[in-house]
Amino acid sequence: MLAGAFFTYIEGVIMKYSGAEITIKLLEKEGIDIITGIPGGTNLPLYSALAKSKIRHILARHEQGAGFMSHGMARSTGETAVCFACSGPGATNLLTAIADAKMDSVPIIAITGQVPSSLIGTDAFQEVDIYGITIPITKHNFLIRSAEELLRIIPEAFRIASEGRPGPVLIDIPKDVQLEMIEIESFDRSFEEDDLPIYIDEVEIKKAARMINRSRKPVLYAGGGIILSGAEDMLLNFSHKSSIPVASTLMGLGCFPSSDDMFIGMLGMHGQRYTNYIMREADLILAFGVRFDDRATGKVKEFCPNAKIIHIDIDGAEMNKIKKADIAIQGDIKQAIKQLLPLIEHNDRKEWTETIMDMREKHPISKTTKHDEQLPKAIIKKIGGFAGEDTIITTDVGQHQMWVAQCYPFSKPRTLLTSGGLGTMGFGFPAAIGASLANPGKKVICFSGDGSFLMNIQELSTLYELKLDIKIIIFNNRHLGLVRQQQEYFYGKEYIASQFYCKTDFAKIGEGFGIESYDLEMAENPFLTLEKTIKKEGPVLINIPLAPEENVTPMVAPGCANYEMIGGEINE
Amino acid sequence: MNNIANTIIELIVNNHPGVMSHITGLFTRQAFNLEGILCGKIEDGSKSRMYLLVNDDDRLEQIIKQIEKLYDVLEITVQKDYDHTIFNRLHEIIMSDR
Incomplete structure (x- = not known):
C-alpha cells in the first residue's frame, strides 16, 4: 500500500x-x-x-x-x-x-x-x-x-x-x-444524529408568558447560553417587543448590541452602578441561559430581592441550584424564546423605561477628569471605536479583563472570548491564536495584563511562525493588579506578593521572538501609534504602561450584595 | 442496623472500570458521605445495578441531577421507602468482623 x-x-x-x-x-x-x-x-x-x-x-x-x-x-x-x-x-x-x-x-x-x-x-x-x-x-x-x-x-x-x-x-x-x-469495512458513523430542537411544554411557556405580561418591572438577565444557542436575534426581538431591558453576564457579552437602548450593561461584581440598581428594582428576572454565578449575583439572598424568577436553561441541574425559580424551564433557550415570543404582548413600559433612564443619569459610567486619555478604559473605548464589529476580542484575567467587559462596545456574539468561570490567567493569548486560525480574515485583539501575559508568553514563538493578524495589548502596571486592588480595599493596604520588581521590557521580548513590538511609553503620540499598528495586518505586540493605582470600579466586595458597591461614582 | 439513612438511589449503569469513580466523585466533591454501596452485574454483564444508601440532605437534589447527567448512568430511581433488608444483611457481614 x-x-x-x-x-x-x-x-x-x-x-x-x-x-x-x-x-x-x-x-x-x-x-x-x-x-x-x-x-x-x-x-x-x-x-x-x-x-x-x-x-x-x-x-x-x-x-x-x-x-x-x-x-x-x-x-x-x-x-x-x-x-x-x-x-x-x-x-x-x-x-x-x-x-x-x-x-x-x-x-x-x-x-x-x-x-x-x-x-x-x-x-x-x-x-x-x-x-x-x-x-x-x-x-x-x-x-x-x-x-x-x-x-x-x-x-x-x-x-x-x-x-x-x-x-x-x-x-x-x-x-x-x-x-x-x-x-x-466502513468508517460510517454508527449513531443517529438528533439535532431537532426539543419542543418545550406549552403549559410552562404560557405560565411564563403570563408572568412576563403581568410584570411591571422586568429585567432580562442574559448569559452565555444565549450565544451557545444562537438566540441573539430572538432575544433582541423579545426585548424590543415588550420593552424589557437586558443585563448581561460576562459570558453573555455580545449577545445583545451594547449600543441598543435596552442594553443596561454587565451586572455583578464589576457591573455599573445603574445596572445593579436596576436589577434590585426589578419585579421579574428573566434568567435566560445563565447559572447564577456568584460573580453575577453577589450575595444570593439579596440578589433581586423583589423579583420573581423565570429561569430557562438547557441544563436541568442548574434549576434551583443557587436560587429557587418561580418558573424553571429546562430547554434550548432559542426554542423557548421562539415559543414565548407570540405570547408576549407589545408593551412600551413607559414608567419602567423612564425609571431606567433616570437611574442611568443618576449613576452613569464613572466620568473622569484631566488624565482621561491615559486611562485604560479610554484606551479600550478608543480601540473599540475603530476596530470594527467583527473583530474578535480575547482577554486574560484581571483588571484589564473587567475594563474590557465594562467598556468595549460588543455587538455580536462570539466576539468576546474570555475565561469567565475558571478565571485563567494566560488564557487570552493562545485563545487569540486559535480564534485567528479559525477565522481567517478577521482581526483578533488580545487584551492582556503583564501578569497574565507572562503565563503563556512562550506562544509568541508559535505566533511568529503563523504570522496571524493578532494584536497583543499589554496593560502593564507591574502588578497583579486585581490582587493589589483587593489588598488595598479589603486587607488594609498590606501589599504582599502582588508587585513585580522586574521591569520587563515586553517590546524587547516581542522583538526577540521576531514579533513587531511597540512600547507606548516611548511613543510621541500613543493613540496614533495604537491606531496605526492595530490597523496593520500581522502580529503586533503593544506595551502600555499603567499606574498601579488604577482600579476597577465599581466593585462589590466578595460576599456582599450587589448594591453595596465601592467606587465608580460620578466625578470619582 | 443503625438507620439514619433514609434514601436509596438505584442505578442501572454501564459496567466498565471507571463508572464507580464517576459516580462516587460527585459525592466526594460535595463532601456527601455514602452510607452503603451495593453493586453487581446484570444481564450479560454489560450493565450493573447499583444501590447507593444515603442520608437525606438538601444537597441530594443537586447530586441526583448530576448523576442523571452522567454518560454511563442509564436509569435512576430514588426510593424513600426502600426495603431495609437489602442493606441489613450486608451490614451484619461488615459488623461481624470475619
Whole structure:
C-alpha cells in the first residue's frame, strides 16, 4: 500500500488500519481541519498518522497553550475543536484548559497518548492516570481499550462535546492501541444524529408568558447560553417587543448590541452602578441561559430581592441550584424564546423605561477628569471605536479583563472570548491564536495584563511562525493588579506578593521572538501609534504602561450584595 | 442496623472500570458521605445495578441531577421507602468482623 493512500476507502474492500490511523480518519470525518498540540513518546503513532492527513497541525510551545488555542477555535465558531498531548506531563499540562472548558461550556476534545496498556498501573515513565484525574473536569472521558472501540467512541465524543450544554471530553489512547491493526469495512458513523430542537411544554411557556405580561418591572438577565444557542436575534426581538431591558453576564457579552437602548450593561461584581440598581428594582428576572454565578449575583439572598424568577436553561441541574425559580424551564433557550415570543404582548413600559433612564443619569459610567486619555478604559473605548464589529476580542484575567467587559462596545456574539468561570490567567493569548486560525480574515485583539501575559508568553514563538493578524495589548502596571486592588480595599493596604520588581521590557521580548513590538511609553503620540499598528495586518505586540493605582470600579466586595458597591461614582 | 439513612438511589449503569469513580466523585466533591454501596452485574454483564444508601440532605437534589447527567448512568430511581433488608444483611457481614 502506498504511504499516502491508506485513507482511501474502496467500496467493499476490507482494509487494515492502525488505531492511530482510525483516530485521524474519524477526526477528518468530523470536519476537523486543525489540531493543536505537542507530540511526545506516547502519541507519536497519532502524529505519524497525522503526517499523512490533510489536517493541519499547530505546534504549541506548552500543552496549556495548545489547549487554549482549541478554546479559541471552539469559542469563536461554536464548533468542536481538538487538541493533542502526550501522556504524563503533556496530559497534566492540559488540565487547566480542560477545567476552563467545563466551567464555560466549551466543546473541546483532548486526545492524550497513554503508556501501553500492559504498563498501565506500573508507574511507567510519563504515566499518569489522566482518566481518573479528569473525571471531575470533563463532561465525560474515555480510556480506550482497543482500536475497535475508537470507531464508536470518537464520534460519540463529538456528540457529547456539542450536545445540550457543551463541554470538554478527554480521550486517553494507550500507545499499543494506537498501533493495533484491525480490519475495517466502513468508517460510517454508527449513531443517529438528533439535532431537532426539543419542543418545550406549552403549559410552562404560557405560565411564563403570563408572568412576563403581568410584570411591571422586568429585567432580562442574559448569559452565555444565549450565544451557545444562537438566540441573539430572538432575544433582541423579545426585548424590543415588550420593552424589557437586558443585563448581561460576562459570558453573555455580545449577545445583545451594547449600543441598543435596552442594553443596561454587565451586572455583578464589576457591573455599573445603574445596572445593579436596576436589577434590585426589578419585579421579574428573566434568567435566560445563565447559572447564577456568584460573580453575577453577589450575595444570593439579596440578589433581586423583589423579583420573581423565570429561569430557562438547557441544563436541568442548574434549576434551583443557587436560587429557587418561580418558573424553571429546562430547554434550548432559542426554542423557548421562539415559543414565548407570540405570547408576549407589545408593551412600551413607559414608567419602567423612564425609571431606567433616570437611574442611568443618576449613576452613569464613572466620568473622569484631566488624565482621561491615559486611562485604560479610554484606551479600550478608543480601540473599540475603530476596530470594527467583527473583530474578535480575547482577554486574560484581571483588571484589564473587567475594563474590557465594562467598556468595549460588543455587538455580536462570539466576539468576546474570555475565561469567565475558571478565571485563567494566560488564557487570552493562545485563545487569540486559535480564534485567528479559525477565522481567517478577521482581526483578533488580545487584551492582556503583564501578569497574565507572562503565563503563556512562550506562544509568541508559535505566533511568529503563523504570522496571524493578532494584536497583543499589554496593560502593564507591574502588578497583579486585581490582587493589589483587593489588598488595598479589603486587607488594609498590606501589599504582599502582588508587585513585580522586574521591569520587563515586553517590546524587547516581542522583538526577540521576531514579533513587531511597540512600547507606548516611548511613543510621541500613543493613540496614533495604537491606531496605526492595530490597523496593520500581522502580529503586533503593544506595551502600555499603567499606574498601579488604577482600579476597577465599581466593585462589590466578595460576599456582599450587589448594591453595596465601592467606587465608580460620578466625578470619582 | 443503625438507620439514619433514609434514601436509596438505584442505578442501572454501564459496567466498565471507571463508572464507580464517576459516580462516587460527585459525592466526594460535595463532601456527601455514602452510607452503603451495593453493586453487581446484570444481564450479560454489560450493565450493573447499583444501590447507593444515603442520608437525606438538601444537597441530594443537586447530586441526583448530576448523576442523571452522567454518560454511563442509564436509569435512576430514588426510593424513600426502600426495603431495609437489602442493606441489613450486608451490614451484619461488615459488623461481624470475619
